[in-house]
Amino acid sequence: MKNLLVTEMRCALCQKSYQPDQIRYTCPDCGTDGILEVLYDYGQAAPSMQPKALRQAKPGLSRYAAILPIANPSHLPPLRVGGTPLYHPQRLGHLLDCPNLYVKDDGQNPTGSFKDRASAICVASALDNGIDLITAASTGNAASSLSGLCASVGLKTIIFVPEHAPQAKVTQLLMFGATVLKVRGTYDDAFELSMQATAKFGWYNRNTGFNPFLLEGKKTAALELWEDFGYRVPEYVAVGVGDGCIIGGLWKGFKDLQRLGLIDKLPKLIGVQAEGSSVLSKAFKNGDKVVAEPDADTYADSISVGMPRAAAIALKGVRDSGGFFITVPDSKIMEAQVMLAKYSGVFGEPAGATPLAGIRRCLEEKLIDHQAEICVLVTGNGLKDISGAMKSLTVSAYSIDRDPSKLETSLKELHIV
């Protein structure tokens, strides 16, 4: 059972088209790389996506139901997913001499990350289809998001994680009642087992780049940006990139707006990767040839990906938008994380601050104009990774005596008074 306006599922690689109910995951011809795009009867969907209609619609993802692959919007989880704030942080813009810089804070989603958008659609789709169990392989935001949203509606979750997954991340999963399976191996082993379980037991699978509906959840950030900007789009949207599914989702959202005749031109998408984990950035320069890098590593753990699972759509999307990829060293991500918090009050996780580091580089290298309208998408809350934040800090607390009579002297020594 699906939104009746879904007309086809089209492979992002070979362009083969499938009937809406024919395939659940990737293109059979292209294998797990063949991520499917969900397409709609945009003519039928158009009226409810007009600004006038949306101004009357309730907040939340259900407002976009006409172009979501769900049959029943009441199956969306009851938590407040999406509708995240767009800020125009004057101080940050001033610091970078970039007055039209905007920040959309998706760390304000219920479980603290952008991934709630994708999980919400996954949950609704499971409920549409009478499915009571969802599985995924993840150590991070995707799994905690899935577990949290499933908890809100009573779906079971079974999460495969590598044995060395940080206890803090496993804690969130367990709090939400997920069954957590620690695989004595790597993330890739965990991923493989989750795929096996899906094949063998029919468990519904939320793996990134595999389940095509996730991209449809992620695209809602693009739809919101269009609304946030007053039913138009900025010149650039920058986001951190690991497996490519977020930037792919953004492209899909803007593309759908174009298909609906609601925007002429897509924002140029800037995919920002850490130097140590830059498979897609390299592929973008090398004719889309994706070469896995098993040793990929960055301090921005949410975008530390050696084998990007949504490569096809990410590369296609960035190219189609007229955008590009750029890389930044971890040191610059750390600087950006502190700068974002200190100059806008938005505490993002390292991956969330990565696009700001990218924009700084773009400005320095004159790849974009200082007057351009730019939106940085912060994809995760800094509270998710306090140890990451600790690494970013270059300042520390001062120690002072408890004796009130010494206070003024102490403060003078520290040049505070």
Added chain:
Amino acid sequence: MKNLLVTEMRCALCQKSYQPDQIRYTCPDCGTDGILEVLYDYGQAAPSMQPKALRQAKPGLSRYAAILPIANPSHLPPLRVGGTPLYHPQRLGHLLDCPNLYVKDDGQNPTGSFKDRASAICVASALDNGIDLITAASTGNAASSLSGLCASVGLKTIIFVPEHAPQAKVTQLLMFGATVLKVRGTYDDAFELSMQATAKFGWYNRNTGFNPFLLEGKKTAALELWEDFGYRVPEYVAVGVGDGCIIGGLWKGFKDLQRLGLIDKLPKLIGVQAEGSSVLSKAFKNGDKVVAEPDADTYADSISVGMPRAAAIALKGVRDSGGFFITVPDSKIMEAQVMLAKYSGVFGEPAGATPLAGIRRCLEEKLIDHQAEICVLVTGNGLKDISGAMKSLTVSAYSIDRDPSKLETSLKELHIV
């Protein structure tokens, strides 16, 4: 400079009245216990607080500007403070046989806690008065909230913390650019130094129970609840209580609604304290005699308070509402934290889950009816204190082999398939 509708500041202890600009902090006659209530010309304020007017007003705290002690609503920080979601979590209600149980998730504020409401008013008041520096003593949510909101507008913050403040909490302050002074002593020493600095250097002070405007920020949660419930109030509102300022603020908000003629009756306020930190609960039973307990301790660190700074208003407020205090052991707070996450998808910090533990006890002891309409206010995000959550968990992850051929056997052994 102030909201011209502020008519007086009245001491919660001796009832003495002061002119709006006469006093900045507590009642001179009662000392630091004499918290002041800000009162307004409610007749003048009434039109803009009518449901019809509010339905047209922008989201955010500025919608309540008529009864906030600020001169210029544009001085409110640009972050999305307030407007937090109210949920009606069916599964949780079913579990507790309490179908009319609601949860308001204030952990969804920008820095992850209810305290953002108070900090927002403090920031606006500073900007109203041309103040560029705010100080506070805190290891927790109040300080990170103040630092975050100040970062968004460029105000300086100087935070006094005890030397053993957890590094994770200090990290948030430093990320937001606060100057952090670690006092070689206890929390009380830190508090004392912050008061000295205020007296000596004229720094604007955000300490709880001292600055009367903070309560006005906290009351906005009550105003929102009234709106969330369709311009009426539930029978009970339960909240965790440490120093008493949150429950005092809720009372003030509901009281203002009553003064405005918008509600007849206040919700009964249920103050839930941890057994190990229950000064106000004891005082409520003993004729409001507040006896400090320097050894107070609970795992719910945000409400671990031996010397409650807003005792007068908390006791008065709970009594006036027809409510009561109740205590729960830490073990029940831990259970409630897991229950809240698992059955509603809301991951609250321990203090945030405390009112749920209190409601469970009330239901068990038949202090409240199972059919009653109850709202639990979750005051902080669980991501703020992952180590606290780890202590709450009674389940753990399962370890399985990476070999796909062994998957089915492993899952059978674990009774998963």
